[in-house]
Amino acid sequence: xxxxxxxxxxxxxxxxxxxxxxxxxxxxxxxxxxxxxxxxxxxxxxxxxxxxxxxxxxxxxxxxxxxxxxxxxxxxxxxxxxxxxxxxxxxxxxxxxxxxxxxxxxxxxxxxxxxxxxxxxxxxxxxxxxxxxxxxxxxxxxxxxxxxxxxxxxxxxxxxx
Amino acid sequence: xxxxxxxxxxxxxxxxxxxxxxxxxxxxxxxxxxxxxxxxxxxxxxxxxxxxxxxxxxxxxxxxxxxxxxxxxxxxxxxxxxxxxxxxxxxxxxxxxxxx
Numbered sequence: 001x002x003x004x005x006x007x008x009x010x011x012x013x014x015x016x017x018x019x020x021x022x023x024x025x026x027x028x029x030x031x032x033x034x035x036x037x038x039x040x041x042x043x044x045x046x047x048x049x050x051x052x053x054x055x056x057x058x059x060x061x062x063x064x065x066x067x068x069x070x071x072x073x074x075x076x077x078x079x080x081x082x083x084x085x086x087x088x089x090x091x092x093x094x095x096x097x098x099x100x101x102x103x104x105x106x107x108x109x110x111x112x113x114x115x116x117x118x119x120x121x122x123x124x125x126x127x128x129x130x131x132x133x134x135x136x137x138x139x140x141x142x143x144x145x146x147x148x149x150x151x152x153x154x155x156x157x158x159x160x161x
Numbered sequence: 162x163x164x165x166x167x168x169x170x171x172x173x174x175x176x177x178x179x180x181x182x183x184x185x186x187x188x189x190x191x192x193x194x195x196x197x198x199x200x201x202x203x204x205x206x207x208x209x210x211x212x213x214x215x216x217x218x219x220x221x222x223x224x225x226x227x228x229x230x231x232x233x234x235x236x237x238x239x240x241x242x243x244x245x246x247x248x249x250x251x252x253x254x255x256x257x258x259x260x261x
Contacts, residue, residue: 050170050201050218059241072171072200095175096219096235115173115198120181122174126240 004081004124005153008032010146011084018047018090022069025084025109034111039075046071053092053102062134064105064141067092068122073113081121082109083149085141106141128156163187163256165196166212167234168221172200175218179234183216186249192256213259214252230255 009032015021026040047069056063084107094100108125129137140156143149165183169175176198187194199208201217206225209215215227218235232252236244 046170052170054238058244059239068174070171070174073173096233096238098219110174112173115177120174120178122238123178123181123240126238130239130241 003154004079004119004121004157005083005150006032006034006080007147007150009034009080009082010150011082012087012144012146012149013084014087016088016090018092019044021084021086021090021107022047025082029082029111034076034078034080036075036077039071042071042075043069047092051093051095051098053094053104054096055094055100055102056129059130060134062138063129064089065092065102066106066108066129067102067104068095068108068110068125070110070112073115076111076113078111079114079117079119079121080111081125081153082111083107083153084109085144085149087144124157128153132156163192163194163214163259163261164212165194165214165216166204166209167196167198167216168201168204169198169218170201172198172203175235175238176200179216179218179237182237182240182245183234183252186245187252187256190249190253192253194256213261214255216252230258 013021022044029035052069053067056065089103089105091101092104094102110121167176167179180196180198183196215231216234236248
């Protein structure tokens with residue numbers, strides 16, 4: 001299986017709003033030739049209309065909430081999970097209850113140019129979050145070195161899948 | 162054959178996961194189910210009229226009345242029984258209610 005993560009496309013962000021972090025990450029993904037010019041605009045629009053926050057406290061109160069921002073395959077040139085640790089929690093609307101706001105501490109942005117393919121990246125992310133022990137995840141959420149984040153995820157996703 | 166229409170914003174990740182989860186779980190429960198995954202913005206009255214059940218991630222306003230049963234399937238995405246089972250049970254009840 002090809003790599004699901006790319007160290008260069010792994011981020012630790014100090015941004016304080018969705019818009020700021022989406023702009024920061026989109027620009028870097030564009031520089032890496034992983035997305036198209038229109039990715040940023042479509043990512044922002046999609047999050048507004050179809051939010052992607054996920055409440056993990058209902059799975060385990062020890063866990064931080066996440067979001068899985070993504071947009072259509074036509075704006076994406078890779079199949080990749082882009083981890084973004086937020087140093088300051090950012091508000092996202094809940095994907096399954098759009099009226100509810102969540103404080104989110106981690107983003108797993110999904111780049112998927114192959115929706116019909118066997119590997120379902122969202123399923124893999126949820127499998128990772130619900131099958132890894134909360135203690136291990138809590139340690140993971142504190143990592144601030146992109147190399148360490150990348151190595152941990154590569155290793156953990158290999159175990160799960 | 163029960164036809165289900167799954168839908169999400171980008172038509173790429175969530176709706177595909179719901180499609181495979183519903184086909185597998187309803188299959189295990191003995192129902193013949195075929196599920197298609199689409200983008201919410203592509204749905205119109207004609208498209209939805211070809212399906213038995215609408216399976217969005219969350220409550221969705223399509224701008225017209227939906228005349229088929231709706232089962233919100235978002236909790237399936239968590240991939241844990243605590244969240245997914247109530248949705249599967251509601252889906253099974255809905256399939257039974259179709260009387261097909």
